[in-house]
Amino acid sequence: MQGSRVMGSISEERNSLAEFRVGVDAVIFSIDTEQNRLLVLLVRRREEPFRGCWALPGTLVRRAESLEAAAYRILAEKIRVENLYLEQLYTFGGPERDPREAAEGYGVRYLSVSYFALVRFQDTQLLADGVEGIAWYPADQIPPLAFDHEEICRYARRRLCAKLEYSPIAFDILPSTFTLGEVYQLYGTVLGENFSDYSNFRARLLKLGILRDTGQKSTQGAGRPATLYCFDAAAFEKIRHKPMVFV
Amino acid sequence: MQGSRVMGSISEERNSLAEFRVGVDAVIFSIDTEQNRLLVLLVRRREEPFRGCWALPGTLVRRAESLEAAAYRILAEKIRVENLYLEQLYTFGGPERDPREAAEGYGVRYLSVSYFALVRFQDTQLLADGVEGIAWYPADQIPPLAFDHEEICRYARRRLCAKLEYSPIAFDILPSTFTLGEVYQLYGTVLGENFSDYSNFRARLLKLGILRDTGQKSTQGAGRPATLYCFDAAAFEKIRHKPMVFV
Numbered sequence: 001m002q003g004s005r006v007m008g009s010i011s012e013e014r015n016s017l018a019e020f021r022v023g024v025d026a027v028i029f030s031i032d033t034e035q036n037r038l039l040v041l042l043v044r045r046r047e048e049p050f051r052g053c054w055a056l057p058g059t060l061v062r063r064a065e066s067l068e069a070a071a072y073r074i075l076a077e078k079i080r081v082e083n084l085y086l087e088q089l090y091t092f093g094g095p096e097r098d099p100r101e102a103a104e105g106y107g108v109r110y111l112s113v114s115y116f117a118l119v120r121f122q123d124t125q126l127l128a129d130g131v132e133g134i135a136w137y138p139a140d141q142i143p144p145l146a147f148d149h150e151e152i153c154r155y156a157r158r159r160l161c162a163k164l165e166y167s168p169i170a171f172d173i174l175p176s177t178f179t180l181g182e183v184y185q186l187y188g189t190v191l192g193e194n195f196s197d198y199s200n201f202r203a204r205l206l207k208l209g210i211l212r213d214t215g216q217k218s219t220q221g222a223g224r225p226a227t228l229y230c231f232d233a234a235a236f237e238k239i240r241h242k243p244m245v246f247v
Numbered sequence: 248m249q250g251s252r253v254m255g256s257i258s259e260e261r262n263s264l265a266e267f268r269v270g271v272d273a274v275i276f277s278i279d280t281e282q283n284r285l286l287v288l289l290v291r292r293r294e295e296p297f298r299g300c301w302a303l304p305g306t307l308v309r310r311a312e313s314l315e316a317a318a319y320r321i322l323a324e325k326i327r328v329e330n331l332y333l334e335q336l337y338t339f340g341g342p343e344r345d346p347r348e349a350a351e352g353y354g355v356r357y358l359s360v361s362y363f364a365l366v367r368f369q370d371t372q373l374l375a376d377g378v379e380g381i382a383w384y385p386a387d388q389i390p391p392l393a394f395d396h397e398e399i400c401r402y403a404r405r406r407l408c409a410k411l412e413y414s415p416i417a418f419d420i421l422p423s424t425f426t427l428g429e430v431y432q433l434y435g436t437v438l439g440e441n442f443s444d445y446s447n448f449r450a451r452l453l454k455l456g457i458l459r460d461t462g463q464k465s466t467q468g469a470g471r472p473a474t475l476y477c478f479d480a481a482a483f484e485k486i487r488h489k490p491m492v493f494v
Contacts (some may be wrong), residue, residue, distance in 0.1 A: 113340065
């Protein structure tokens with residue numbers, strides 16, 4: 001390839017570049033262990049396109065704002081929560097994902113950098129704040145959503161299951177001390193009640209060596225008092241690069 | 248919050264939105280099992296900023312082009328390969344990642360949707376095609392890179408290790424039949440020679456039930472002929488939703 005041809009192809013490329021608006025959309029999962037429900041936060045759109053349709057809470061990224069800051073801004077506007085897990089999920093950017101794109105000859109595209117967040121329902125307060133059309137929906141019964149948000153939800157749910165199976169994110173949202181029964185209930189709510197029997201789950205979890213017996217007992221619930229554990233961050237740090245499975 | 252305040256904040260938000268150029272950058276890993284090396288493909292930048300600096304191969308996304316299509320376009324321009332694994336890695340979009348941003352008051356931002364690809368060195372032909380400044384670098388000895396590409400490389404490497412540990416991507420790039428020794432060598436090249444002893448690795452891998460003995464023997468190499476296996480996609484399909492660990 002010669003210099004002039006290279007320059008030629010570069011300038012052609014410049015002409016055909018897309019300009020983007022970048023949105024951050026958040027799949028906020030809430031685990032309601034008491035009612036054994038996995039919930040997703042949805043908002044009703046007040047603007048076109050898809051006005052009146054349910055959608056994931058989202059925002060367009062502002063000048064000098066990082067993607068993660070935009071994700072936290074969405075969360076802070078919608079919920080107040082004690083413990084939270086947040087990570088970037090995937091970037092959806094196909095040219096057909098927003099009806100505004102084709103109308104403008106794909107010269108302006110709308111990209112969605114999606115995040116998923118995990119909270120416990122019991123710890124989370126919805127900041128409805130006078131705004132109508134914001135609700136927790138059971139993850140199994142979400143209504144039709146705007147854009148490709150149903151696909152984003154499905155993708156987020158697969159990631160959530162994988163994260164619970166392979167990483168200790170459950171302990172990011174549990175209170176600082178917890179019973180093994182509470183951990184089991186949290187896993188069952190997401191993965192389905194039959195994901196594992198309790199004694200296998202308990203044995204596997206304790207064998208990882210990342211939970212510490214606090215010496216205290218839980219006085220809640222019926223039955224005999226259960227041991228309260230805490231997550232041992234130092235022990236986890238030592239093995240974090242080794243593959244592990246929690247279920 | 249009152250209606251008028253909501254409208255006010257929406258229009259303020261519009262004014263402060265960033266406009267984006269979206270780049271796709273690819274971390275192309277090549278596994279050279281013969282020399283026990285993990286390599287990364289780098290290109291020398293011919294334009295400002297960071298002119299003359301090494302960088303990940305990348306491109307800006309064109310009109311009507313999907314992110315994935317842009318990633319495949321980068322690959323097709325740089326290498327010819329038989330078997331390939333490709334997935335989206337992460338989107339890097341902090342406001343400080345490109346020196347062009349601050350100069351324009353962060354009104355135009357440069358986002359990088361990164362992908363990582365995995366190929367086998369033996370199967371891969373570099374399409375230098377008259378273009379200077381394209382080379383495989385050992386992943387442990389990469390030179391200083393443009394932008395935040397060193398961070399992207401580190402992130403990709405962690406993902407690569409996790410993928411090998413938890414998923415069967417090795418079989419996407421191995422030939423259709425292979426010996427267990429070849430699989431072990433591939434893993435050792437990425438994870439380090441001491442990641443596992445051979446007999447444990449072999450036992451664990453066979454126990455997963457996703458490899459099928461072809462009944463054929465490998466005639467390559469010294470020592471006695473080794474059994475040739477193939478990946479059993481149907482068997483894997485049945486257990487793909489169960490957590491599994493390969494090492």
